[in-house]
Amino acid sequence: AKVAELLKALKVTKVKLYDWNPAILKAFANSDVELVVGIGNGFVAGLMDTQAALSWVTQNIQPYLSSTKVTGFSVGNEVYTGDDAALKANLVPAMRSIHTALVSLGLDSAIKISTAHSLSVLTSSYPPSAGAFDPAIM
Numbered sequence: 001a002k003v004a005e006l007l008k009a010l011k012v013t014k015v016k017l018y019d020w021n022p023a024i025l026k027a028f029a030n031s032d033v034e035l036v037v038g039i040g041n042g043f044v045a046g047l048m049d050t051q052a053a054l055s056w057v058t059q060n061i062q063p064y065l066s067s068t069k070v071t072g073f074s075v076g077n078e079v080y081t082g083d084d085a086a087l088k089a090n091l092v093p094a095m096r097s098i099h100t101a102l103v104s105l106g107l108d109s110a111i112k113i114s115t116a117h118s119l120s121v122l123t124s125s126y127p128p129s130a131g132a133f134d135p136a137i138m
Helices: 002-009 022-027 041-047 050-060 085-104
Strands: 014-017 034-039 069-077 112-116 122-124
Touching: 002 022, 034 041, 041 050, 041 069, 041 085, 050 085, 069 085, 085 112
Parallel strands: 014 034, 034 069, 069 112
Antiparallel strands: none
């Protein structure tokens, strides 16, 4: 709660959380801070099922939406730079299931879905117009 108060005092308007801790979601209630909630690599496989994703959103996020501005989910973290083939295969299906859950709850226009990658997934990053994903990773 103290960190949330500090960020509000500093007029920070966007924060990425690496977890969906209820106490943290409550701490940002009634603030103008927009939150991107991280979904860790360990939860990706369990959210591949649409019903599981719907249950997760309904239980862990929806109760806070009336007062807390959750504007995005970051599913997994640097998945394609690791050696976990199952995690890589599960990422997109989990993202699709979460999106389907958001659509069914009418939240898809308010909450966007993304995933974080390191720059090592690119063959080139400079200049930005020359950026391209490494085909060996994808």
